[in-house]
Amino acid sequence: MGGMTNRLRQIADAVRAAGEMSVADLAELTSASEMTVRRDLEALAAQGVLERFRGGARSLLLRGEETPFALRAGDGAERKRRLAAEVAGLIADGEAVVVDGGTTCLEVARALRGRRLTAMPLSLHSANALAGGGRVTLLLPGGEARPGELGLVGPLAEASLAALRFDTAVIGCCGLTAADGLTAYDLPEAAVKRAAIRAARRVVAVTEGAKLTRTALAHVADASDLDLVVTDDTAPEEARAALAAAGTVVRVAGDAGEAVSAGDAGR
Secondary structure (H helix, E strand, O other): OHHHHHHHHHHHHHHHHHOEEEHHHHHHHHOOOHHHHHHHHHHHHHOOOEEEEOOEEEEOOOOOOOOOHHHHOOOOHHHHHHHHHHHHHOOOOOOEEEEOOOHHHHHHHHHHOOOOOEEEEOEHHHHHHHOOOOOOEEOOOOOEEOOOOOEEEOHHHHHHHHOOOEEEEEEEOOEEEOOOEEEEOOHHHHHHHHHHHHOEEEEEEEOOHHHHHOOOOEEEEOHHHOOEEEEOOOOOHHHHHHHHHOOOEEEEOOOOOOEEOOOOOOO
């Protein structure tokens, strides 16, 4: 499965970079048969990544759009599990928690399965991970489930969040910097993230270190609105220090509980 996912990503990236490509060129690029490439193109077309035409495909993704969920799910899996374990360790039994969509927050949902919690997942992937988890009281929001991502967005999702008050919101990031705050790739996703943040007493953002140098299109929250940022050791030191100086606490998964805050950011 890993080889197929890598090939799908290779094809998606090549078609996005070129705009469109032929089956023959993609077969040469991937060292796969044209029949295999055609099957891959069908799978990518079903995810809305590209559209087929006779003998090839053209990209439906703009350069600024996020790679589809199915292609991100295997990326840095071990790192995401470490981040998820760190976040799960911050949540006490008995808490009410809202868990964002995305591949990293899916690992958080898996890490919380079986805990004595009330949890509202904001994607059907995370809902599935938490379902049947023994002592978890599972609350489902309304909303429109987006293809592939299966994140729940729109007025029903926002209204569900507005009606509740959570102890902790676990929020994923498309980008996070001190200057631009937490950002998302599109407006509906950003609106649901903002509603989750408003509904929670404590906000924990969780992200791989690479995203601490990125800014996406839609602003969600300022860095100072985040109580805690959980990241990994790939996060650049200057980005961590800038976030801490902007008013949040930065915790690096696996750092024996050490956290960077505004008080020691300049040391």
